[in-house]
Amino acid sequence: MASRALGRKVHIYSSKDTTTVLGGLHLTTGMTNANFYFMVEIVFIFDNDYTLSSESGATVQRNDHLLQAGKYFINTAGSLRVNNEPWLFRTISEGDEAPPEEFIHAVRERDFRCVMTGQPALDAAYGIWRGYTATPIFPLSHEQHWVTHGYDSWITIPGARGSISSVQNGMLLRDDISTLFECYDLSINPDDGYKIVSFRGNHGRIAGTHLDKAVLGNPERPVDQVLRWHFRQAVLANVRGEGEPCFDPDF
Template identity: 40%
Template sequence: MPANRAAWRNVYFYDASTGAALGGVYQKGSLTETTLIWALNHVLLILEDYCTIKHRASGRLITLSSNPVVPGDYDIYSKGPIKVSDEAWIFRSISHSVSGPEDIFRDKVRARDGRCVISGVVNATAEWGSWAGYEAAHVFPLQHENLWIELDHGCRITNKDSAAQSSINSVQNGILMFRHLHTLFDQYLFSINPDDSYKIITFSPNNLGIDGRILDPICRDLNNPDSVSDEVLRWHFRQCVLANMRGAGEPIFETDFPAGSDMMATLRAEPYGKERFEMELASRFVDREGEASRV
C-alpha cells in the first residue's frame, strides 16, 4: 500500500467555525509563516475573503514574516464558508529512463549544472564523461506532455531551442540532481520555492541535509538563457503543496521494482494504479522506439 503523507505531519489546520480538519503539513524547519499564508489562501482553500490563521496553543496570529511555522494545531478563520480546493494534482511516472530527444535534454542540463543543484555536490568525474548517480530531472513531468501543451506551459520557456523537438524537453524545464533526490522530487517530497529566495523545502522526515538550502545559482543565472524557468519551479512547488498539505494528502507510490517483482499487483493496490501502469508502459515503448531508431 502507498505511504500516507498525513502520518508524519506535525502541523494541522482546522476550520475554526466547524472544527473540521482541512489538512496539515510536516515542518522540518524551513516552512515560513509567509509561505503558509500563501498556501492556505491561494492553493488549498476556497474562501470568500482572506483567512486568519491562529496557533491554537499560544493564541498567536501568524503574520507575513520569515518566522518558521511552529508545529501544532492551527484554527482558520474566514468570512463565509471554508472549502477545500479541488485543484487537480498531477501524479508522475516511476520511470527514470531517457532516450531519443531526451538525450539532448540530459546533455544540456549536465553541461549547464555540472553538479547536483539540490545538494551543491559537484560531479568530480564530469570531465571523463562519468555521470553515475546524477540525473537530469524534468520539473514538469515528461509523461504529461499533452497537459503541458493543453495548458500552454510552453510559454514558460523563453529560450526556444530548435534542437528540442518539444519545449517540455527544454533545458529550462530541467535541473540536475542525485538519483535518490530525483525519486523524492518526482514524488513531490521536496521542492524549491522561487519566491522565497529559491529555498528548498522538504515535506517529510529525512536526514538529507537539504531542507532550507538554497538552489545552486548555477542553474538559475538570469544572464544565462538556459536558466531553469521560475514558472516551472512555481508549478512544481504548487503541486507539492497540493500533495502534502491538502486534506489527507496524496499517495506516495512504490518505485522499487526489482527483477521478479509483481509490478502489476502493486499498481492494482494503489490509487491511480491503472493510469500509472499505462504511463509506464507508454514510456518504455517510447524508449524502445528511440533505441531502435539509433541502431
C-alpha cells in the same frame, strides 16, 4: 502506497468546524509562519480576508518565525473552499517515460552538479555521470496536459522534441534527490528566494537553503513558471486533505 499524512505535526481546521481536519504538513527545517500562510493560500480558496490562529486562540503572524507543531484554525468572515486544482501523479522518469538523450546532454552540460545540493559531478569530465540524473521538472508523461494548458509559452529554448523537453524544464540532481523531487517530497519555491522546501525530513540537509546564485544567473536555467508549477503540485500533494498517493520507486 504510504500515506503522506502519517507523522504530520501540523494540522489545519476551519474555526467553524474544529473537528474536521482539512489538511496538514510535516514540520521540517526552515518552515516559517509566512511559508505556512503561502501554502494555505494554495490549498484553499477565499473570498475574504483570513487569519490563522493557534490552539491558544492567538493569531499567527505572517512572519519569518519558525512554524510550531500543533493545530491551526482558519478564521474568515467569508467562504472557505478547498482548491480542486488537479494533481498529476508521476513516477520515476525511466523506461518509456525517460527523457530524450538531447535533454539529458543539455542539462548535464549546463549544470555539472546537483543543482539543489551543489555537489559537483566529479567524474563528468570523463563522461561519467553515475549518481546524477537529468530530471524533468514537469513530468514528460503528461505532455498532453502541458500542451492543453499552454505551458509551452513558458519556454524560450525549445527542446529537440518540443518545448517540454527543453533544458529549461530540467535540472541535474543527485539520484536520491531526484527521486525525492519526483515524489514531491522536495521542491523549490521561486517566490521565496528559490528556497528549497522539504515536505518530509531534511534530506541532504538542504531544507531551508536557497539555490546558488550561479544557477540563477545562467540564462538557460529552469524557468520560474515550471518551478512554480512543481511547488504548487508539491503543496497540493502534501498539505491538502490526507495528501496524495506516495509511490514506492521499487515497485
